[in-house]
Amino acid sequence: MSTPERELTFAEAVREALAEEMRRDPNVFIMGEDVAEAGTPFKVLSGLVEEFGKERVMDTPISEPGFTGMGVGAAITGMRPVIDIMFGDFLTLTMDQIVNQAAKIHYMSGGKMKAPIVFRTTMGATRRSGAQHSQSLQAWVSHVPGLKVVIPSTPYDAKGLLKTAIRDDNPVVFIEDKMIFKMKGPVPAEEYTIPFGVADIKRKGDDITLVATSSMVQIALGAAEKLSQIGISAEVIDPRTTSPLDKQAFIESAKKTSRAIVIDEGYEAYGVTAEIASVIAHGAFYYLDAPVTRMGAMDVPIPFSPALEDLTVPTEETVFQMAKMLCGKT
Amino acid sequence: MTNKTESVTKRSPERVEGSKPDAMDIEKWLHVYEQMVKIREFEEKANELYLRAIMPGLTHLYSGQEAVAVGVCEALRREDYITSTHRGHGHCLAKGASVDLMFAELLGKEAGYCRGKGGSMHIADPASGNLGANAIVGGSAGIATGAALSAKKRGSDQVAVCFFGEGALGQGILYEVMNMASLWKLPVIYVCENNLYNEYTHYSEALAGEVTARAKAFGIHAETIDGQDVQLVYETTKRLVERARRGEGPAFLECLTYRYYGHHVGDISRTYYRSKEEEQEWRNTRDPLKLLADKLVEGKLTDQSVLDRIQVDVKSEVEKGMQFGIDAPYPAQSEVNQHVYA
Numbered sequence: 134m135s136t137p138e139r140e141l142t143f144a145e146a147v148r149e150a151l152a153e154e155m156r157r158d159p160n161v162f163i164m165g166e167d168v169a170e171a172g173t174p175f176k177v178l179s180g181l182v183e184e185f186g187k188e189r190v191m192d193t194p195i196s197e198p199g200f201t202g203m204g205v206g207a208a209i210t211g212m213r214p215v216i217d218i219m220f221g222d223f224l225t226l227t228m229d230q231i232v233n234q235a236a237k238i239h240y241m242s243g244g245k246m247k248a249p250i251v252f253r254t255t256m257g258a259t260r261r262s263g264a265q266h267s268q269s270l271q272a273w274v275s276h277v278p279g280l281k282v283v284i285p286s287t288p289y290d291a292k293g294l295l296k297t298a299i300r301d302d303n304p305v306v307f308i309e310d311k312m313i314f315k316m317k318g319p320v321p322a323e324e325y326t327i328p329f330g331v332a333d334i335k336r337k338g339d340d341i342t343l344v345a346t347s348s349m350v351q352i353a354l355g356a357a358e359k360l361s362q363i364g365i366s367a368e369v370i371d372p373r374t375t376s377p378l379d380k381q382a383f384i385e386s387a388k389k390t391s392r393a394i395v396i397d398e399g400y401e402a403y404g405v406t407a408e409i410a411s412v413i414a415h416g417a418f419y420y421l422d423a424p425v426t427r428m429g430a431m432d433v434p435i436p437f438s439p440a441l442e443d444l445t446v447p448t449e450e451t452v453f454q455m456a457k458m459l460c461g462k463t
Numbered sequence: 464m465t466n467k468t469e470s471v472t473k474r475s476p477e478r479v480e481g482s483k484p485d486a487m488d489i490e491k492w493l494h495v496y497e498q499m500v501k502i503r504e505f506e507e508k509a510n511e512l513y514l515r516a517i518m519p520g521l522t523h524l525y526s527g528q529e530a531v532a533v534g535v536c537e538a539l540r541r542e543d544y545i546t547s548t549h550r551g552h553g554h555c556l557a558k559g560a561s562v563d564l565m566f567a568e569l570l571g572k573e574a575g576y577c578r579g580k581g582g583s584m585h586i587a588d589p590a591s592g593n594l595g596a597n598a599i600v601g602g603s604a605g606i607a608t609g610a611a612l613s614a615k616k617r618g619s620d621q622v623a624v625c626f627f628g629e630g631a632l633g634q635g636i637l638y639e640v641m642n643m644a645s646l647w648k649l650p651v652i653y654v655c656e657n658n659l660y661n662e663y664t665h666y667s668e669a670l671a672g673e674v675t676a677r678a679k680a681f682g683i684h685a686e687t688i689d690g691q692d693v694q695l696v697y698e699t700t701k702r703l704v705e706r707a708r709r710g711e712g713p714a715f716l717e718c719l720t721y722r723y724y725g726h727h728v729g730d731i732s733r734t735y736y737r738s739k740e741e742e743q744e745w746r747n748t749r750d751p752l753k754l755l756a757d758k759l760v761e762g763k764l765t766d767q768s769v770l771d772r773i774q775v776d777v778k779s780e781v782e783k784g785m786q787f788g789i790d791a792p793y794p795a796q797s798e799v800n801q802h803v804y805a
Contacts, residue, residue: 153541199639202605207613209594210544231600234606241589243578244802278803302805
């Protein structure tokens with residue numbers, strides 16, 4: 134008798150991964166602003182302090198560099214901290230600790246030290262949060278050797294990848310789209326993890342490849358559905374981690390379809406899309422029938438007004454139009 | 464700018480001399496003396512390697528501040544943690560690093576503490592509790608405080624010492640972590656080595672208010688002491704360490720000291736920011752090695768010949784260590800992309 138497929142929200146999947154890993158390993162603890170009783174403003178951590186207590190779900194003062202740095206110190210001395218950086222925009226405050234300290238400790242010490250630490254943070258616009266609470270800064274951290282970067286798009290991926298992140302011996306930046314915390318999806322009750330550096334094909338197709346990350350996966354899937362109605366078969370691939378990057382998966386898909394659009398919610402200039410597009414342009418050069426195209430956030434500070442904010446990010450419609458054009462349909 | 468010519472005595476704290484060395488402890492004080500001589504000799508050779516163009520890059524010499532590193536580290540156990548600074552050779556040696564592997568690291572050799580990948584400003588030796596020097600001023604404040612948090616979480620009675628210069632008092636992270644250390648009564652001791660100069664600028668031009676008042680604002684126990692008196696540094700640290708081990712929380716120790724050389728080995732013409740007379744006055748009247756030697760000899764706890772012997776032995780050890788570093792091979796080219804990830 135098969136059990137009905139269990140569904141969790143993205144937030145519940147994240148919380149379950151944390152709870153399971155905290156039960157498994159007493160060295161795992163959470164530290165950040167309003168993580169305990171408040172469970173973060175997004176309520177992702179609700180209930181954890183009740184199970185694990187305030188020693189393991191630690192509320193901190195509003196001191197991002199301070200508690201991030203303390204996490205690094207705890208990580209190199211035997212603990213496995215999960216640091217909560219409420220908004221991805223606040224990564225900018227923690228950059229010295231993540232980039233100059235955590236990312237380099239293993240290398241600078243000639244392999245003698247390691248920093249097993251997860252920096253959980255968020256990304257994503259269209260929440261009407263203004264320019265300092267809406268950015269998607271995955272390119273900033275993906276640029277730094279020594280860091281691993283995870284940007285899950287579904288509850289299933291979020292849970293499996295977060296468990297892997299906590300068990301990894303390296304600093305991992307784990308970026309959650311704050312607009313999909315309530316999105317539901319199948320998550321098996323049985324234990325599982327997902328390896329880093331393995332892209333996932335979210336929809337199979339033959340005519341065009343849509344490489345999409347995090348928030349853009351649903352956009353790409355929506356566009357693919359619309360494309361199918363006009364006879365274009367789009368393949369949607371989610372890298373799931375930008376570092377390590379599953380280069381071969383994009384190359385193989387583009388070789389098959391001969392067209393590719395790379396979609397990520399970070400700023401387009403110097404973005405994640407640039408890196409992936411370059412990988413495809415190089416690896417699938419002789420197979421391409423159209424230039425590899427990038428779609429990211431418009432290169433402006435994210436505006437507050439909904440009338441303007443919605444213009445800054447790719448949508449189903451803009452992706453649909455771009456794909457249609459690349460496939461030569463007018 | 465009046466402070467630039469501030470005399471040595473004027474900036475000295477209410478001088479509380481360390482208690483008189485006990486004859487029973489003479490072995491300890493000879494060891495302390497040896498450690499300070501080792502740092503002094505090491506730095507002389509490091510400078511020489513720079514002048515002979517053997518050493519890649521620059522380095523920041525610790526000469527003049529030996530009593531702080533040695534006094535503090537002698538009050539620690541091997542498993543206690545330290546974090547260090549860009550001027551870190553003294554801390555590393557005082558915590559138990561050996562000169563040969565230090566030289567090898569300074570010269571970028573595979574035998575070095577970090578396989579030559581760290582260099583002078585990034586020497587780490589977790590085996591001796593040294594969590595690493597740091598080239599970001601104030602950059603290790605979070606790490607030291609986090610190590611103390613970790614010690615507390617693991618139920619160990621380790622303490623962490625965060626060494627930093629008075630220049631780091633300009634960095635915000637220090638205040639963030641002192642706040643948390645006090646809130647959570649973490650076993651961390653913030654050792655501020657006030658050597659008067661933030662790189663090329665007298666600290667009085669960069670610092671408002673009182674140094675220890677910063678820590679006191681967080682409810683952290685704070686003291687200012689003569690950092691040239693190794694016995695005083697040792698005894699004070701010992702008291703603060705015991706306090707921290709008992710769970711009574713963090714402490715802040717300002718050690719008044721002096722950097723004999725420039726900000727780094729290439730900083731030779733320094734008269735635009737400090738006078739030669741000032742440098743000479745510190746060397747003549749406040750040298751930490753000489754202060755201890757005088758105390759031991761005048762107190763008839765040892766003979767000058769014993770101290771001379773230590774000098775000779777250490778010199779030989781340091782010379783051998785330097786030669787080891789010079790002779791050691793560079794890492795293989797295949798090392799370049801190893802250890803990026805664990």
